[in-house]
Amino acid sequence: MEATKDPYKREYRDITIRTTDGSTLKGKVNIGIKQRVSDLFTKTENPFIVLFDVEYKDITGKVLFVNKSNIVWVEPKD
Numbered sequence: 001m002e003a004t005k006d007p008y009k010r011e012y013r014d015i016t017i018r019t020t021d022g023s024t025l026k027g028k029v030n031i032g033i034k035q036r037v038s039d040l041f042t043k044t045e046n047p048f049i050v051l052f053d054v055e056y057k058d059i060t061g062k063v064l065f066v067n068k069s070n071i072v073w074v075e076p077k078d
Contacts, residue, residue, distance in 0.1 A: 013037050014077035017051065020070045027054040027064070037076040041068060 009032050017025045029051060031037060040049060049071070052063045 009033050015051075016075045016077070017049075017066060018072045018074075019066070020072055023056065025051060025054055025056050025064065025066070027051040037074065041071075041074065 011031045011034075012028045013031055014026070014028055015037055017027075019025065029037065029040060029049060031040060034040060034043065047068055048065045049068060050063065051066055054060070054062045054064050056062075056064075
């Protein structure tokens with residue numbers, strides 16, 4: 001049996017997001033074939049960012065879909 005190739009590239013980056021309500025979310029995003037984290041916000045039509053392994057208050061390890069219009073700033077971790 002032939003192994004199937006995964007058609008998606010996974011390239012994860014740790015980021016911190018501040019939302020319009022003042023919440024701070026820490027987690028990871030998959031930039032895939034993009035060059036930078038900022039490309040997720042400027043070079044895609046999708047209104048949502050998928051954030052996983054999220055740390056927020058007493059929540060850890062969850063997946064969140066964050067609307068880009070509710071984001072004030074994003075800080076990628078080096």
